[in-house]
Every structure is written in C-alpha cells, then in structure tokens.
Amino acid sequence: MAEHHTSRRAFLIGGAASLGAAAAGVAAGTLLTAAVSPETVSDAEPDTQTTVPFYGIHQPGIAEPPPAQAAFLGFDLAPGTSRTAVAEVMKKWTSLSAALAMGDTSADESLVSVGTAPGRFTMTVGISGPGLDALGADRPAQLVDHPVFPGDQIDERMSFGHMFVQLCSADRVYLAGAVRAVRQSAAAALTPRWQFNGFRNADADSASRNGRNLMGQIDGTNNIAASRATEGGAVWVKDAGPRWLVGGSYVAIRRFRMLLGAWEDTPRGTQDRTIGRHLDTGAPIGSHHEQDPVDLDATDASGAPLIPLDAHIRLAAPRRGADEEMLRRSYSYSTGQFDSAMGDEEAGLIFVSYQSDPTSSFIPVQQRLADSDALNRFVIATSSSLFAVFPGVQDSDDWYGRELLS
DSSP states (O other): OOOOOOOOHHHHHHHHHHHHHHHHOOOOOOOOOSOOOHHHHHTSOOOTTTOOOOOSSSOSSSSSOOOSEEEEEEEEEOTTOOHHHHHHHHHHHHHHHHHHHTTOOTTOTTOTTTTOOOOSOEEEEEEOHHHHHHTTOOOOTTOOOOOOOTTOOOOGGGSOOSEEEEEEESOHHHHHHHHHHHHHHHTTTEEEEEEEEEEOOTTTTTOSSOOBOTTSOBOOTTOOOOOOSSSOSSSSOOTTSOGGGTTOEEEEEEEEEEOHHHHHTSOHHHHHHHHTBOTTTOOBTTOSSTTSOOOTTOBOTTSOBSSOTTOHHHHHSOOTTSOOOOEEOOEEEEEEEEETTTTEEEEEEEEEEEESOTTTTHHHHHHHHHHHOGGGGTEEEEEEEEEEEOOOOOSTTOOTTHHHHO
C-alpha cells in the first residue's frame, strides 16, 4: 500500500511566519534602570496565578512549566573585568529579577510594560567555563568546553560566551522590557553576544498536554519530572559539585534550523519512522496514545525493529543505568527572514536541557544523535553553548553567584 502523504507546506509556512513575527521582535522601552531592593519587593502582594516564587534553593525557570515566550541571552566579559565588577552586576540582576517576578515595575514610570502582568516571569542566570577562566576561578570537571558534534554548522557569533540569562513569561511585552533591563544593568561589565527569542503554543500556561514544534511533532513527550528538593533527580548539582554550585544545574542550549520544505515534502510514513512516533497522535510507532510506553524491542511481521534503529526516539532515549536523563525545556523560533540560498524561511527549535552532569547525559546523548539520527537530514545545529547555572537566591541578603564571587 502506498504511504499516505499529506503536504503541510502551505499551512506551516503561513502559520510559522505569524508565530515567528510574535517571537522575533523586541519592543522598545526601558525597564527598572534603578535597582529595586528586596524590601520593596517583599511589600508587594503577588498574584499566584501570574507569579513564580523567586527565593529558594534552586533558581526558578527550570522545574516550572515553561510559559509561552522566552528570550535567551549570551554575554561576554569586557577585557580585564574583575570579580568585583561581575559581582555588582549579579547584585543588580538579583534585585531586578526579584522585582520582576513579583510584577513590581515601580522603579521606572516610563516602563514599556506598565499595566501588564508578569505572566509567571522567571529569570535564570549562569556562567560558562571560559567565563570562570576569565575570572581566574576553577572550573567544575563537568563544565567542559562545549564540543562541536559531527554535522554541526556552528556560528560562533551566536554561540558560547561567558554569561547566560534565560527569561520566560507568558507576556511578550513584559519579556521585552526585561531583556532591555538585563542588558542595561550589565553594561558596565558585560557585552551582549547573542540573543534567541522562542515561543511555544499559546495555551502553554494552561494546557497539560505537550505542544507541537514547527515540524508538527509533539514536543516534550517522556520528559522527566524535576524534583525541587535539595537533593535527588537528574537536574540539580549535589554535594559532589563545588560548593558555589550545589543546588544549581547545567544548561545546554542548541539552536537547530529545521529544513521545513524538505520535511514537508517527505511522505508521512517516512516522517513517522524518522521520529519513531506517529506524527498525528505522538504515539510510538505501533501504539495509539502519546504516553504509551516505547517498546524498542518490538518487531514487525518480518522481524525488523518496529521503531527503526536510526529513529530519533531510539537514539535519544536515556540508556539504563547510564545517568543520561535530562530535563528538556525547548522553544520554537523563527527569525522572520527568508533565506534565498536555502529556499526557505529561517526557523527551527531552540533545544534547552537542564542536567546535573552534562558529561554523562547531554554530551553522550547528543553524540549518539549526531552520529546516526535519521532526523539529521532535516535539521542543522547552528548554535551551541554550555553553562553552569547558579543555585537559587535564598533570602534578601543573597545574590546570584555570591558563593563564587564574594
């Protein structure tokens, strides 16, 4: 029987373009150019429907369900920047993040997002291995230089860097103001290097189901549940790590360009076999529901593996006993630009994963995928970075990276 093939080109090109327009722009305006004290923040009365608690053992923006909009920023340290100068930026960022998490925009009456809700705003901050080197600090063994994998076409201008910030909110205007504030408050010591804007399904804040990426795949199936306990799980750095990182994590961020035209011209059956799931339901091949267990040993009538040996879900699956689990928190992106050389728009996926040890989880899994994933015909990695994420700010006397930078 011939494979059923329904072309999605016309639908996705129109839909992705409109979504991309919603993610690509950053609104003008200024935000909280003056520092806001924790005392000011504590006087506010948060709306639990739109706010995420700021203080805690872990930084917010990792274990919580991702809001619909995100911005990811990389910074370089200015040459000769001291630990003291970076510490001052971290104190400013801490005050800024605490205020924005509560919806407190009182520090600047010209704020672009006056009258908007924080939309479960979170800010998450980290530092790279080269960033630690530049400050004369010892690296954790797990914070290796980010490897370049086979097939990568990495644009170094849009990768690496010394400091990392992830900003998330359901409100794109609130998020845009936060981006400007983060940059402005860091200007004395940090230079912006790159920025990615990402989006998820519009109902990401309320729906319990996983949304779809621009290839039409349901994204996030079989993701792990992150414990917010001090210990446990595959996400948080425990006592084996350096003291300044206990309660923190490691984040890998890779931007994959999707070759949407080639994907949409591929028969549906081949698409399913490439992923290892039925595109319409998200169910593993041979099953009916998205959350059905993946049986990698199942065979068809001829004895061939039901899920192909090069299927994405087979190669991405954590190997038993290998500590390969990670928490994925990915977003789609579109630049809104048409690449005439490629004959398609520039759009794809911002892959984000949090893990307690990238050398035993992210790196070996990504190496496996780079070597033989059938999906490699339809995606190109153009950016890649790895950072250590500071533990949470625990009280009003604490600040990002205090244990490292004091």
